[in-house]
Structure formats: structure tokens, C-alpha cells
Amino acid sequence: MYLFELKEKIASFLGVDPLDFVYPPLPELGDLSLPLFNLAKSQGKTPALLAQEQAEIIANLPESSDLFLSVKAVGPYLNFFLAPASFLERAIIDIKQTGSNFGRSEVGRGQRVMLEYSNANTHKEYHVGHLRNLFYGDAVQRILQFNGYHAIPVSYINDFGIHVAKTLWNWQRHPEYAQTAGPKGKLLGDCYSTANQNIGDSQEAKAEVSATMKAIESRQGETYELWQETRKWSIAYFDEIYQRLGIKFEHIFYESEVIADGLKITEELLARGVLIKSQGAIIADLEAYGLGVLPIIRSDGTALYPVADLALAKLKFVDYKLQESVYVVDIRQGLYFKQLAKIFELAGEKFKISHLGYDFVTLKNGMMSSRSGNVITYDQLFAEALARAQKEVFSRHQDWSEEKIQAISEKLAIAALKFEMLKVSADKVITFDMNEALRFDGFTAAYLQYTGARLASLVRKSEIIKSGSLDYQLLAHPKELALALCLQRFPEIILKAGEQRDASVIARYLFELAQVFNDYYHEVPVLKAETPLAAARLALLASVRQVLENGFTLLGLSYLEEM
């Protein structure tokens, strides 16, 4: 936190906000800069004049000689030139001492926040769209935790909706499914997509699906037993996916477990007039608040999605004593969450629920749709990513064992998928393109991992270099100061990512850090330098590695020792 403390010191001396600092666009302008427009306005001076006055005052403070090479006024900006050796020493020691906690903040201390994500449906396929949700939620959970929150990761699986009835309806009418070998979870996905095609516009089929739904809800009989069995397949399939991708939940909720409570709450709210009957259905009429109408119970008496959410929210706040419950859900459900929040408000519940939306994943040839079969499933994508990674690794390391190639390829493939979903702001639609997503150069996870592997390699080869006390004065290369300055920006990046609940900030930062390091790596020899200098440079590189690792951990990327 050294840089941030330095900024706070200057800011409090001048009476400004430490967040006012900017980084100059050109190195000749300095390392750190403070625009004085606002301060000048409040003092009734011109910014340029104020900058000149303050530059002189600060330059003459006794502690300045240690911290700054110089302090210059450049127009309305007050520009600071850091004293390299002094800054590098403090920056490196700071990172070494805090280690894996470097960048951690305490802004969320004492707050219990639950993040609900990966709200997959059983009896359906798992596709790229789900992966965006999964990786985004997972990263934000860790980012909040790193910002001092108690962030609780949970998943809510819908195992009891109409999609289940559609799948089982199709399954029962096509005995060949039960006889098909192979992974069962995937098979259910296939069964679901053909179910939609088979139903089409047929009123008869729709009536049969409705009857199937009621049979499941009755919780007895043959169809219910089929539901119990097939449900397990889907859940096992999801567990497999989570395990392979390194995703962990503290708890997984299921719609089938909360729906009964939801129906009770629905009855209560109906009795209290919060919900009403209309056209044979039970709805929340929120027209008065500009939020339209939300159907809760279908006119055939079967439950809709909100029923379970009514119970689930209560369960979460009571059992987990939350300050806030965050729903990481596709932005297209924005209206739904406003409606849900309004219903709780009308019911007198003080639940702070927030919708953390992100835009959807589409394909080059149009929107993903199970009905038309236009989807890229998780299985397809993972297999392709793995195959490409294996090809890349093998082409460089024919001497490696198959196991080693496999292990590293898998880590590369997983990181590639995660990074692809995380590097874009949440409010951007991702048009998924296999060839673009599975690149291993440019703004990709592989570039970051490659940078990490180079660093690790340097450290491995440096074991012979020993030096008693480090002489930071030797770190006089301008790129060394630039690198240290970049490292010290990490805590600010974490704060921003936490405030905005956005992982892309970290992705971009890590890429920039990697670029700065790779530039340094090419220009400045480390192991071949004189021993004391090599030792000092290695200390700087250890800091780079630490920051990269901390960032990788937050995004869920593996740090590879070699690749």
C-alpha cells in the first residue's frame, strides 16, 4: 500500500482527495500528477499559479528530498518525480511483507454478502452463456472477499420448472433415450432441445407437458421417480463441471426444496392483497410503480419462477444473517429483479437484494437458442479448447511426458475460457467466436501465464545468486521505476474492481503489468548482470510474480511454473 499512503500524505497536506491523482501520459511529465483545477477554484487562484506555488513549497519540505527527485508545476498540474531507489526499496519491501495479501482492502469489513450465480437448470444443456455467469460470479465473489467482505458463494439450481416437464415428457415418449449409453447429464440436454422441437405449436403436446409438470409437483408416481433419478444425473454433471473448473460453492439451493415454502408465502401475500388473482392466474400487479405485471402462479395452477425466489430470499436473510443478497443474473432479467424487490417492499420485508447483471453471450450466426440447436455447449467448447492447447504445448515441448502436456494444457484451456469471459466489461454483449476466444497470443490468459512462466524460470535459474543485503540504489534503470510504479497500482485496482464488482478491471491491469514486464525482460538482463545488481533485480521480479499471482488468484487462473 506504499503508493497509496504516499498519495494520502500529499493529499492531506494540500487538502485534496487522494483519488484526484492521475498518472501522467508521458514519462517526461513525471511519475505522479495532481490536477489543481478544483483546489485553485476554491482558493480563487489560477491553477497554473497555484501549481507553481505548491511545487516550491513541497519541494522544500524536509522529507521531500528522500521521496522525490523533483516536484514541478506543468501548467495546472503538480507533477512529482519519484526518487527511484527510495521508491523501489519501499515498494519491493511492501510487497514482500504483505505477500499474498498485497492489494487486500478492508472496505467491506463486517458485511456479509451472498452471491448467487451459476443458476443452471437441470435437464438442460450447459453452454457458453452459463460459463460467463459462472466465471463472473466466481471472480466477483473473490474480489469482494479480497476487499474485506464476507462474501458467500451460492448456487441456485432450478430443478423443478417447466423445462423439466418438457424434458421428461420427451423422454417418456422416446424410449431410445433410456437405452442410450454415454454421459447422462449431456443426454438430458439433447433430450430437452428436441423436446422443444417436438412440442412446437401443438396444443395437445402442451397439455401433456402441463400434465407432466403436475405429476412432478404431486411428488409421487412414475414420473416423479423419473424426475428424482434424472435430477441426480444433472447435478452430478454440474459437480463435474465445477470441480474441473475449480469452482466452489458454500451451499447449493434447489428450487424443489424451497417451492413449498414459496407457495405458502404466495398464499399469505394473496390473502394480504399484495398479490391478486387475475385471468385465472396469481400475479403481482405493479403497474402503479411502472413495473408492469409479474405472473406468480399459472392459470393451470402450476408455479412459476418467482414462487421459489420469494422463499429463497427469506431463507438466505434468516439463515445467513446477510446485509445484502446479490443475484448474478443475465441483465435481461433486470425488470424481474425490480419487480421482486418491489414485492418484498410491499410485503414489508427489509431485504437488500441487488441484481448484478451482465450482458449475454451470443454467437456470430445469431442468438443462442436450444430450440434451433444454435448453441455451443460446455462439452464442445472445453474439448476444443483442450485440443488447441495440447497442440500448442506439444509443438514446443516434444520431450515432455504425455501427463505433463495434458496437465498444463488443461490449465491453459480453463484459463483461456475464464479470461475470455472476464476481460470484457459486464455491460458488453460477448459475440462468441471459437477462433478468437481460443487464441494464445495478445490480450489472453496465455499471454499472462507465459509471462508468469518466464518469471518462474528466471527465479529457478537464479538460485546460485546470493547476496547479503540488497542494494536498491543499483536499480537505476528507468524501466525499473516504471515497473515498481505499476506494481504499486494494484491495490487501487482491487478497490475499483470491488466497488464496481467488475473483474475486467483486474484483467486489463494484469495485461498491462505483463506488457511492462515483458518489455523490461527484453531490454534488461537479470541473471547475466553483476551479482549485487542481479540480486536487486530478482527482488523486483519477485514482487512482479507476487502481484501476478495475487491477480491470477482473484480471476481464478492457474499460475504455471513452465509452459
Added chain:
RNA sequence: GCGCCCAUAGUUCAAUGGAUAGAACACCAGCCUUCUAAGCUGGACAUGUAGGUUCGAUUCCUACUGGGCGUACCA
């Protein structure tokens, strides 16, 4: 119809009121007897339109154009 979101280089993205709008990919020209070339260096290329607020606008406001999404029994 009403509501929400988006519009920046050929393409995919940055820049949430500050200095000369940054990257990546693709394209062109270079760099491996030197710490991993999955890398590095250089080149060319952009703010949808019209107003407004401000010392200063990609950023805020208004209108327009184009695209996407949502809007009672999907989730």
C-alpha cells in the same frame, strides 16, 4: 407503444470531467549463437449526427439515427 442498454481504428475492446483518445487481433517492416519468439520493436488506422452545460466532453444533458434487450402465465 412504453422502458432499459449499447454506438470509439478493418475487427474485438479501453479511457466515468483533465495533458497528444490507449491496447489487442489483422496488415506492413524488423528482432532468436543472449535469462521461454505463446515474446519484443517500429509503421498505418477511430470518438454515429446535431445542439447544450463546462476553463476543459469519448465521458454529463436534449433531440435524432442505427443496433440489441425487456415488456402476464419461459427463466
